[in-house]
Amino acid sequence: MQELEDILIQSDMGMNIVLKISNNIEKKFSKGWPTEKINDFLVEQLMSFYDDPKSKENKINLYKKKLSPILVVGVNGVGKTTSIAKIANFYKEKNYKVLLVAGDTFRAGAVEQLSLWAERLEIEIIKPDKEQQDPASVVYKGLEYGKNNNFDIVLIDTAGRLQNKVNLMKELEKINNIIVKVTNDKPAETLLVIDAITGQNGVIQAETFSEISKISGIVLTKMDGTAKGGVVLAIRDKLNIPVKFIGTGEKLSDISIFDIEEYVYNLTKDLFEPDIQGENDGN
Incomplete structure (x- = not known):
């Protein structure tokens, strides 16, 4: 049991779940x-923490026959801009x-970085007209352009600073109000980008952003490394926020819709060695 607990802790799912x-x-x-039965029971337990994998809230929400604004938030350095590019390519x-829409008008290079991705993807981008322009005005321009030119999805980048939560809260509230004003609806999704390698720090980020804005889903990056990404279950357990996308590499195509069954399988498949199973089976 101690060995199993250590493995689960190392996967970053948090002491509460472990x-x-x-x-x-x-x-x-x-x-x-009986090792095999323990493994099966463990899978059941992990699945239960995520609730029904077929639940509608676990799926990506896009509006039918109207513009779907997707707001993307997250601290700087977690791969937010790259994730936006991957999601854009996915769709x-x-x-x-x-x-x-380049709504992060404060970070030096954010607009340029997103513009390079747009050029590479050969898709259009709405940028600010001047440095440190009010993000809400850029979002308004982007939504109007998207609506008038029959776009299906508008992916909106936002500032990643958390030093002053009040300012960021007001900014995101303003952007949300603009989305409602232009589209007569809330964002189809508000996605929080989290780096899987940060472990339990990802839970803290999710908590903080949940205080600032209504988060509908997580984009978990760098699931290709040594991190097991147990933070998926920790965030679900503590904040009831599902993971929508996972990034699994550096290529544009290295993103997929999150599959809880596949995730739990990958998390548990190497927990028990065959020789240990043999000993427990009496062989």
Whole structure:
């Protein structure tokens, strides 16, 4: 049990979930430890923390026959701009007409970086007319352009600073009001980008952004590294926010819609060695 707890802790799912799972396993298998059954029970437990994988809220929400604004938030350095480019490419390949809006008008190089991605993807982008322009005015311009030119999706980049939460809260509130004003609806999605390698710090980021804006889903980047991404379950357990996309590499195509069953399989497939199973089976 100690070894199992250590493995689960190292996956960054947090002590709260680890202790719940550990206690449940000890209760279930107090009279014996058949490894294969423990593994199956562990999978059931992990799935239960994520609730129904077929739930509508776990799927990407796009409006039918009208513009779908997707607001993307996150601290600087987590791969927010690259994730926006990957999501844009994901939908472009599915024949959606996608527009980028450079709403991060404060970070030096943010507009230029997103512009380079737009050029590479051969999709249009709405940029500020001057340095440190009010982001809401850029978003307004982008939404009007998107609506008048029959775009399906508008991906909106936002500032990633958390030093002054009040200012960021007001900025995002203003942007949300602009979205409602132009489209008569709230954003189709508000996605928070989190780096899987940051572990439990990702939970803190999710908590902070949840205080600032209504987050509908997570984009988890760098799932290609050594990180197991247990933060997926930690955020779901604490804040009830589902993961919508995972980034699995550096290429534009290295992004996919999150699949909880595949995730749990990858998390548990190497937990028990065959020789240990053989010993427990009496072989």
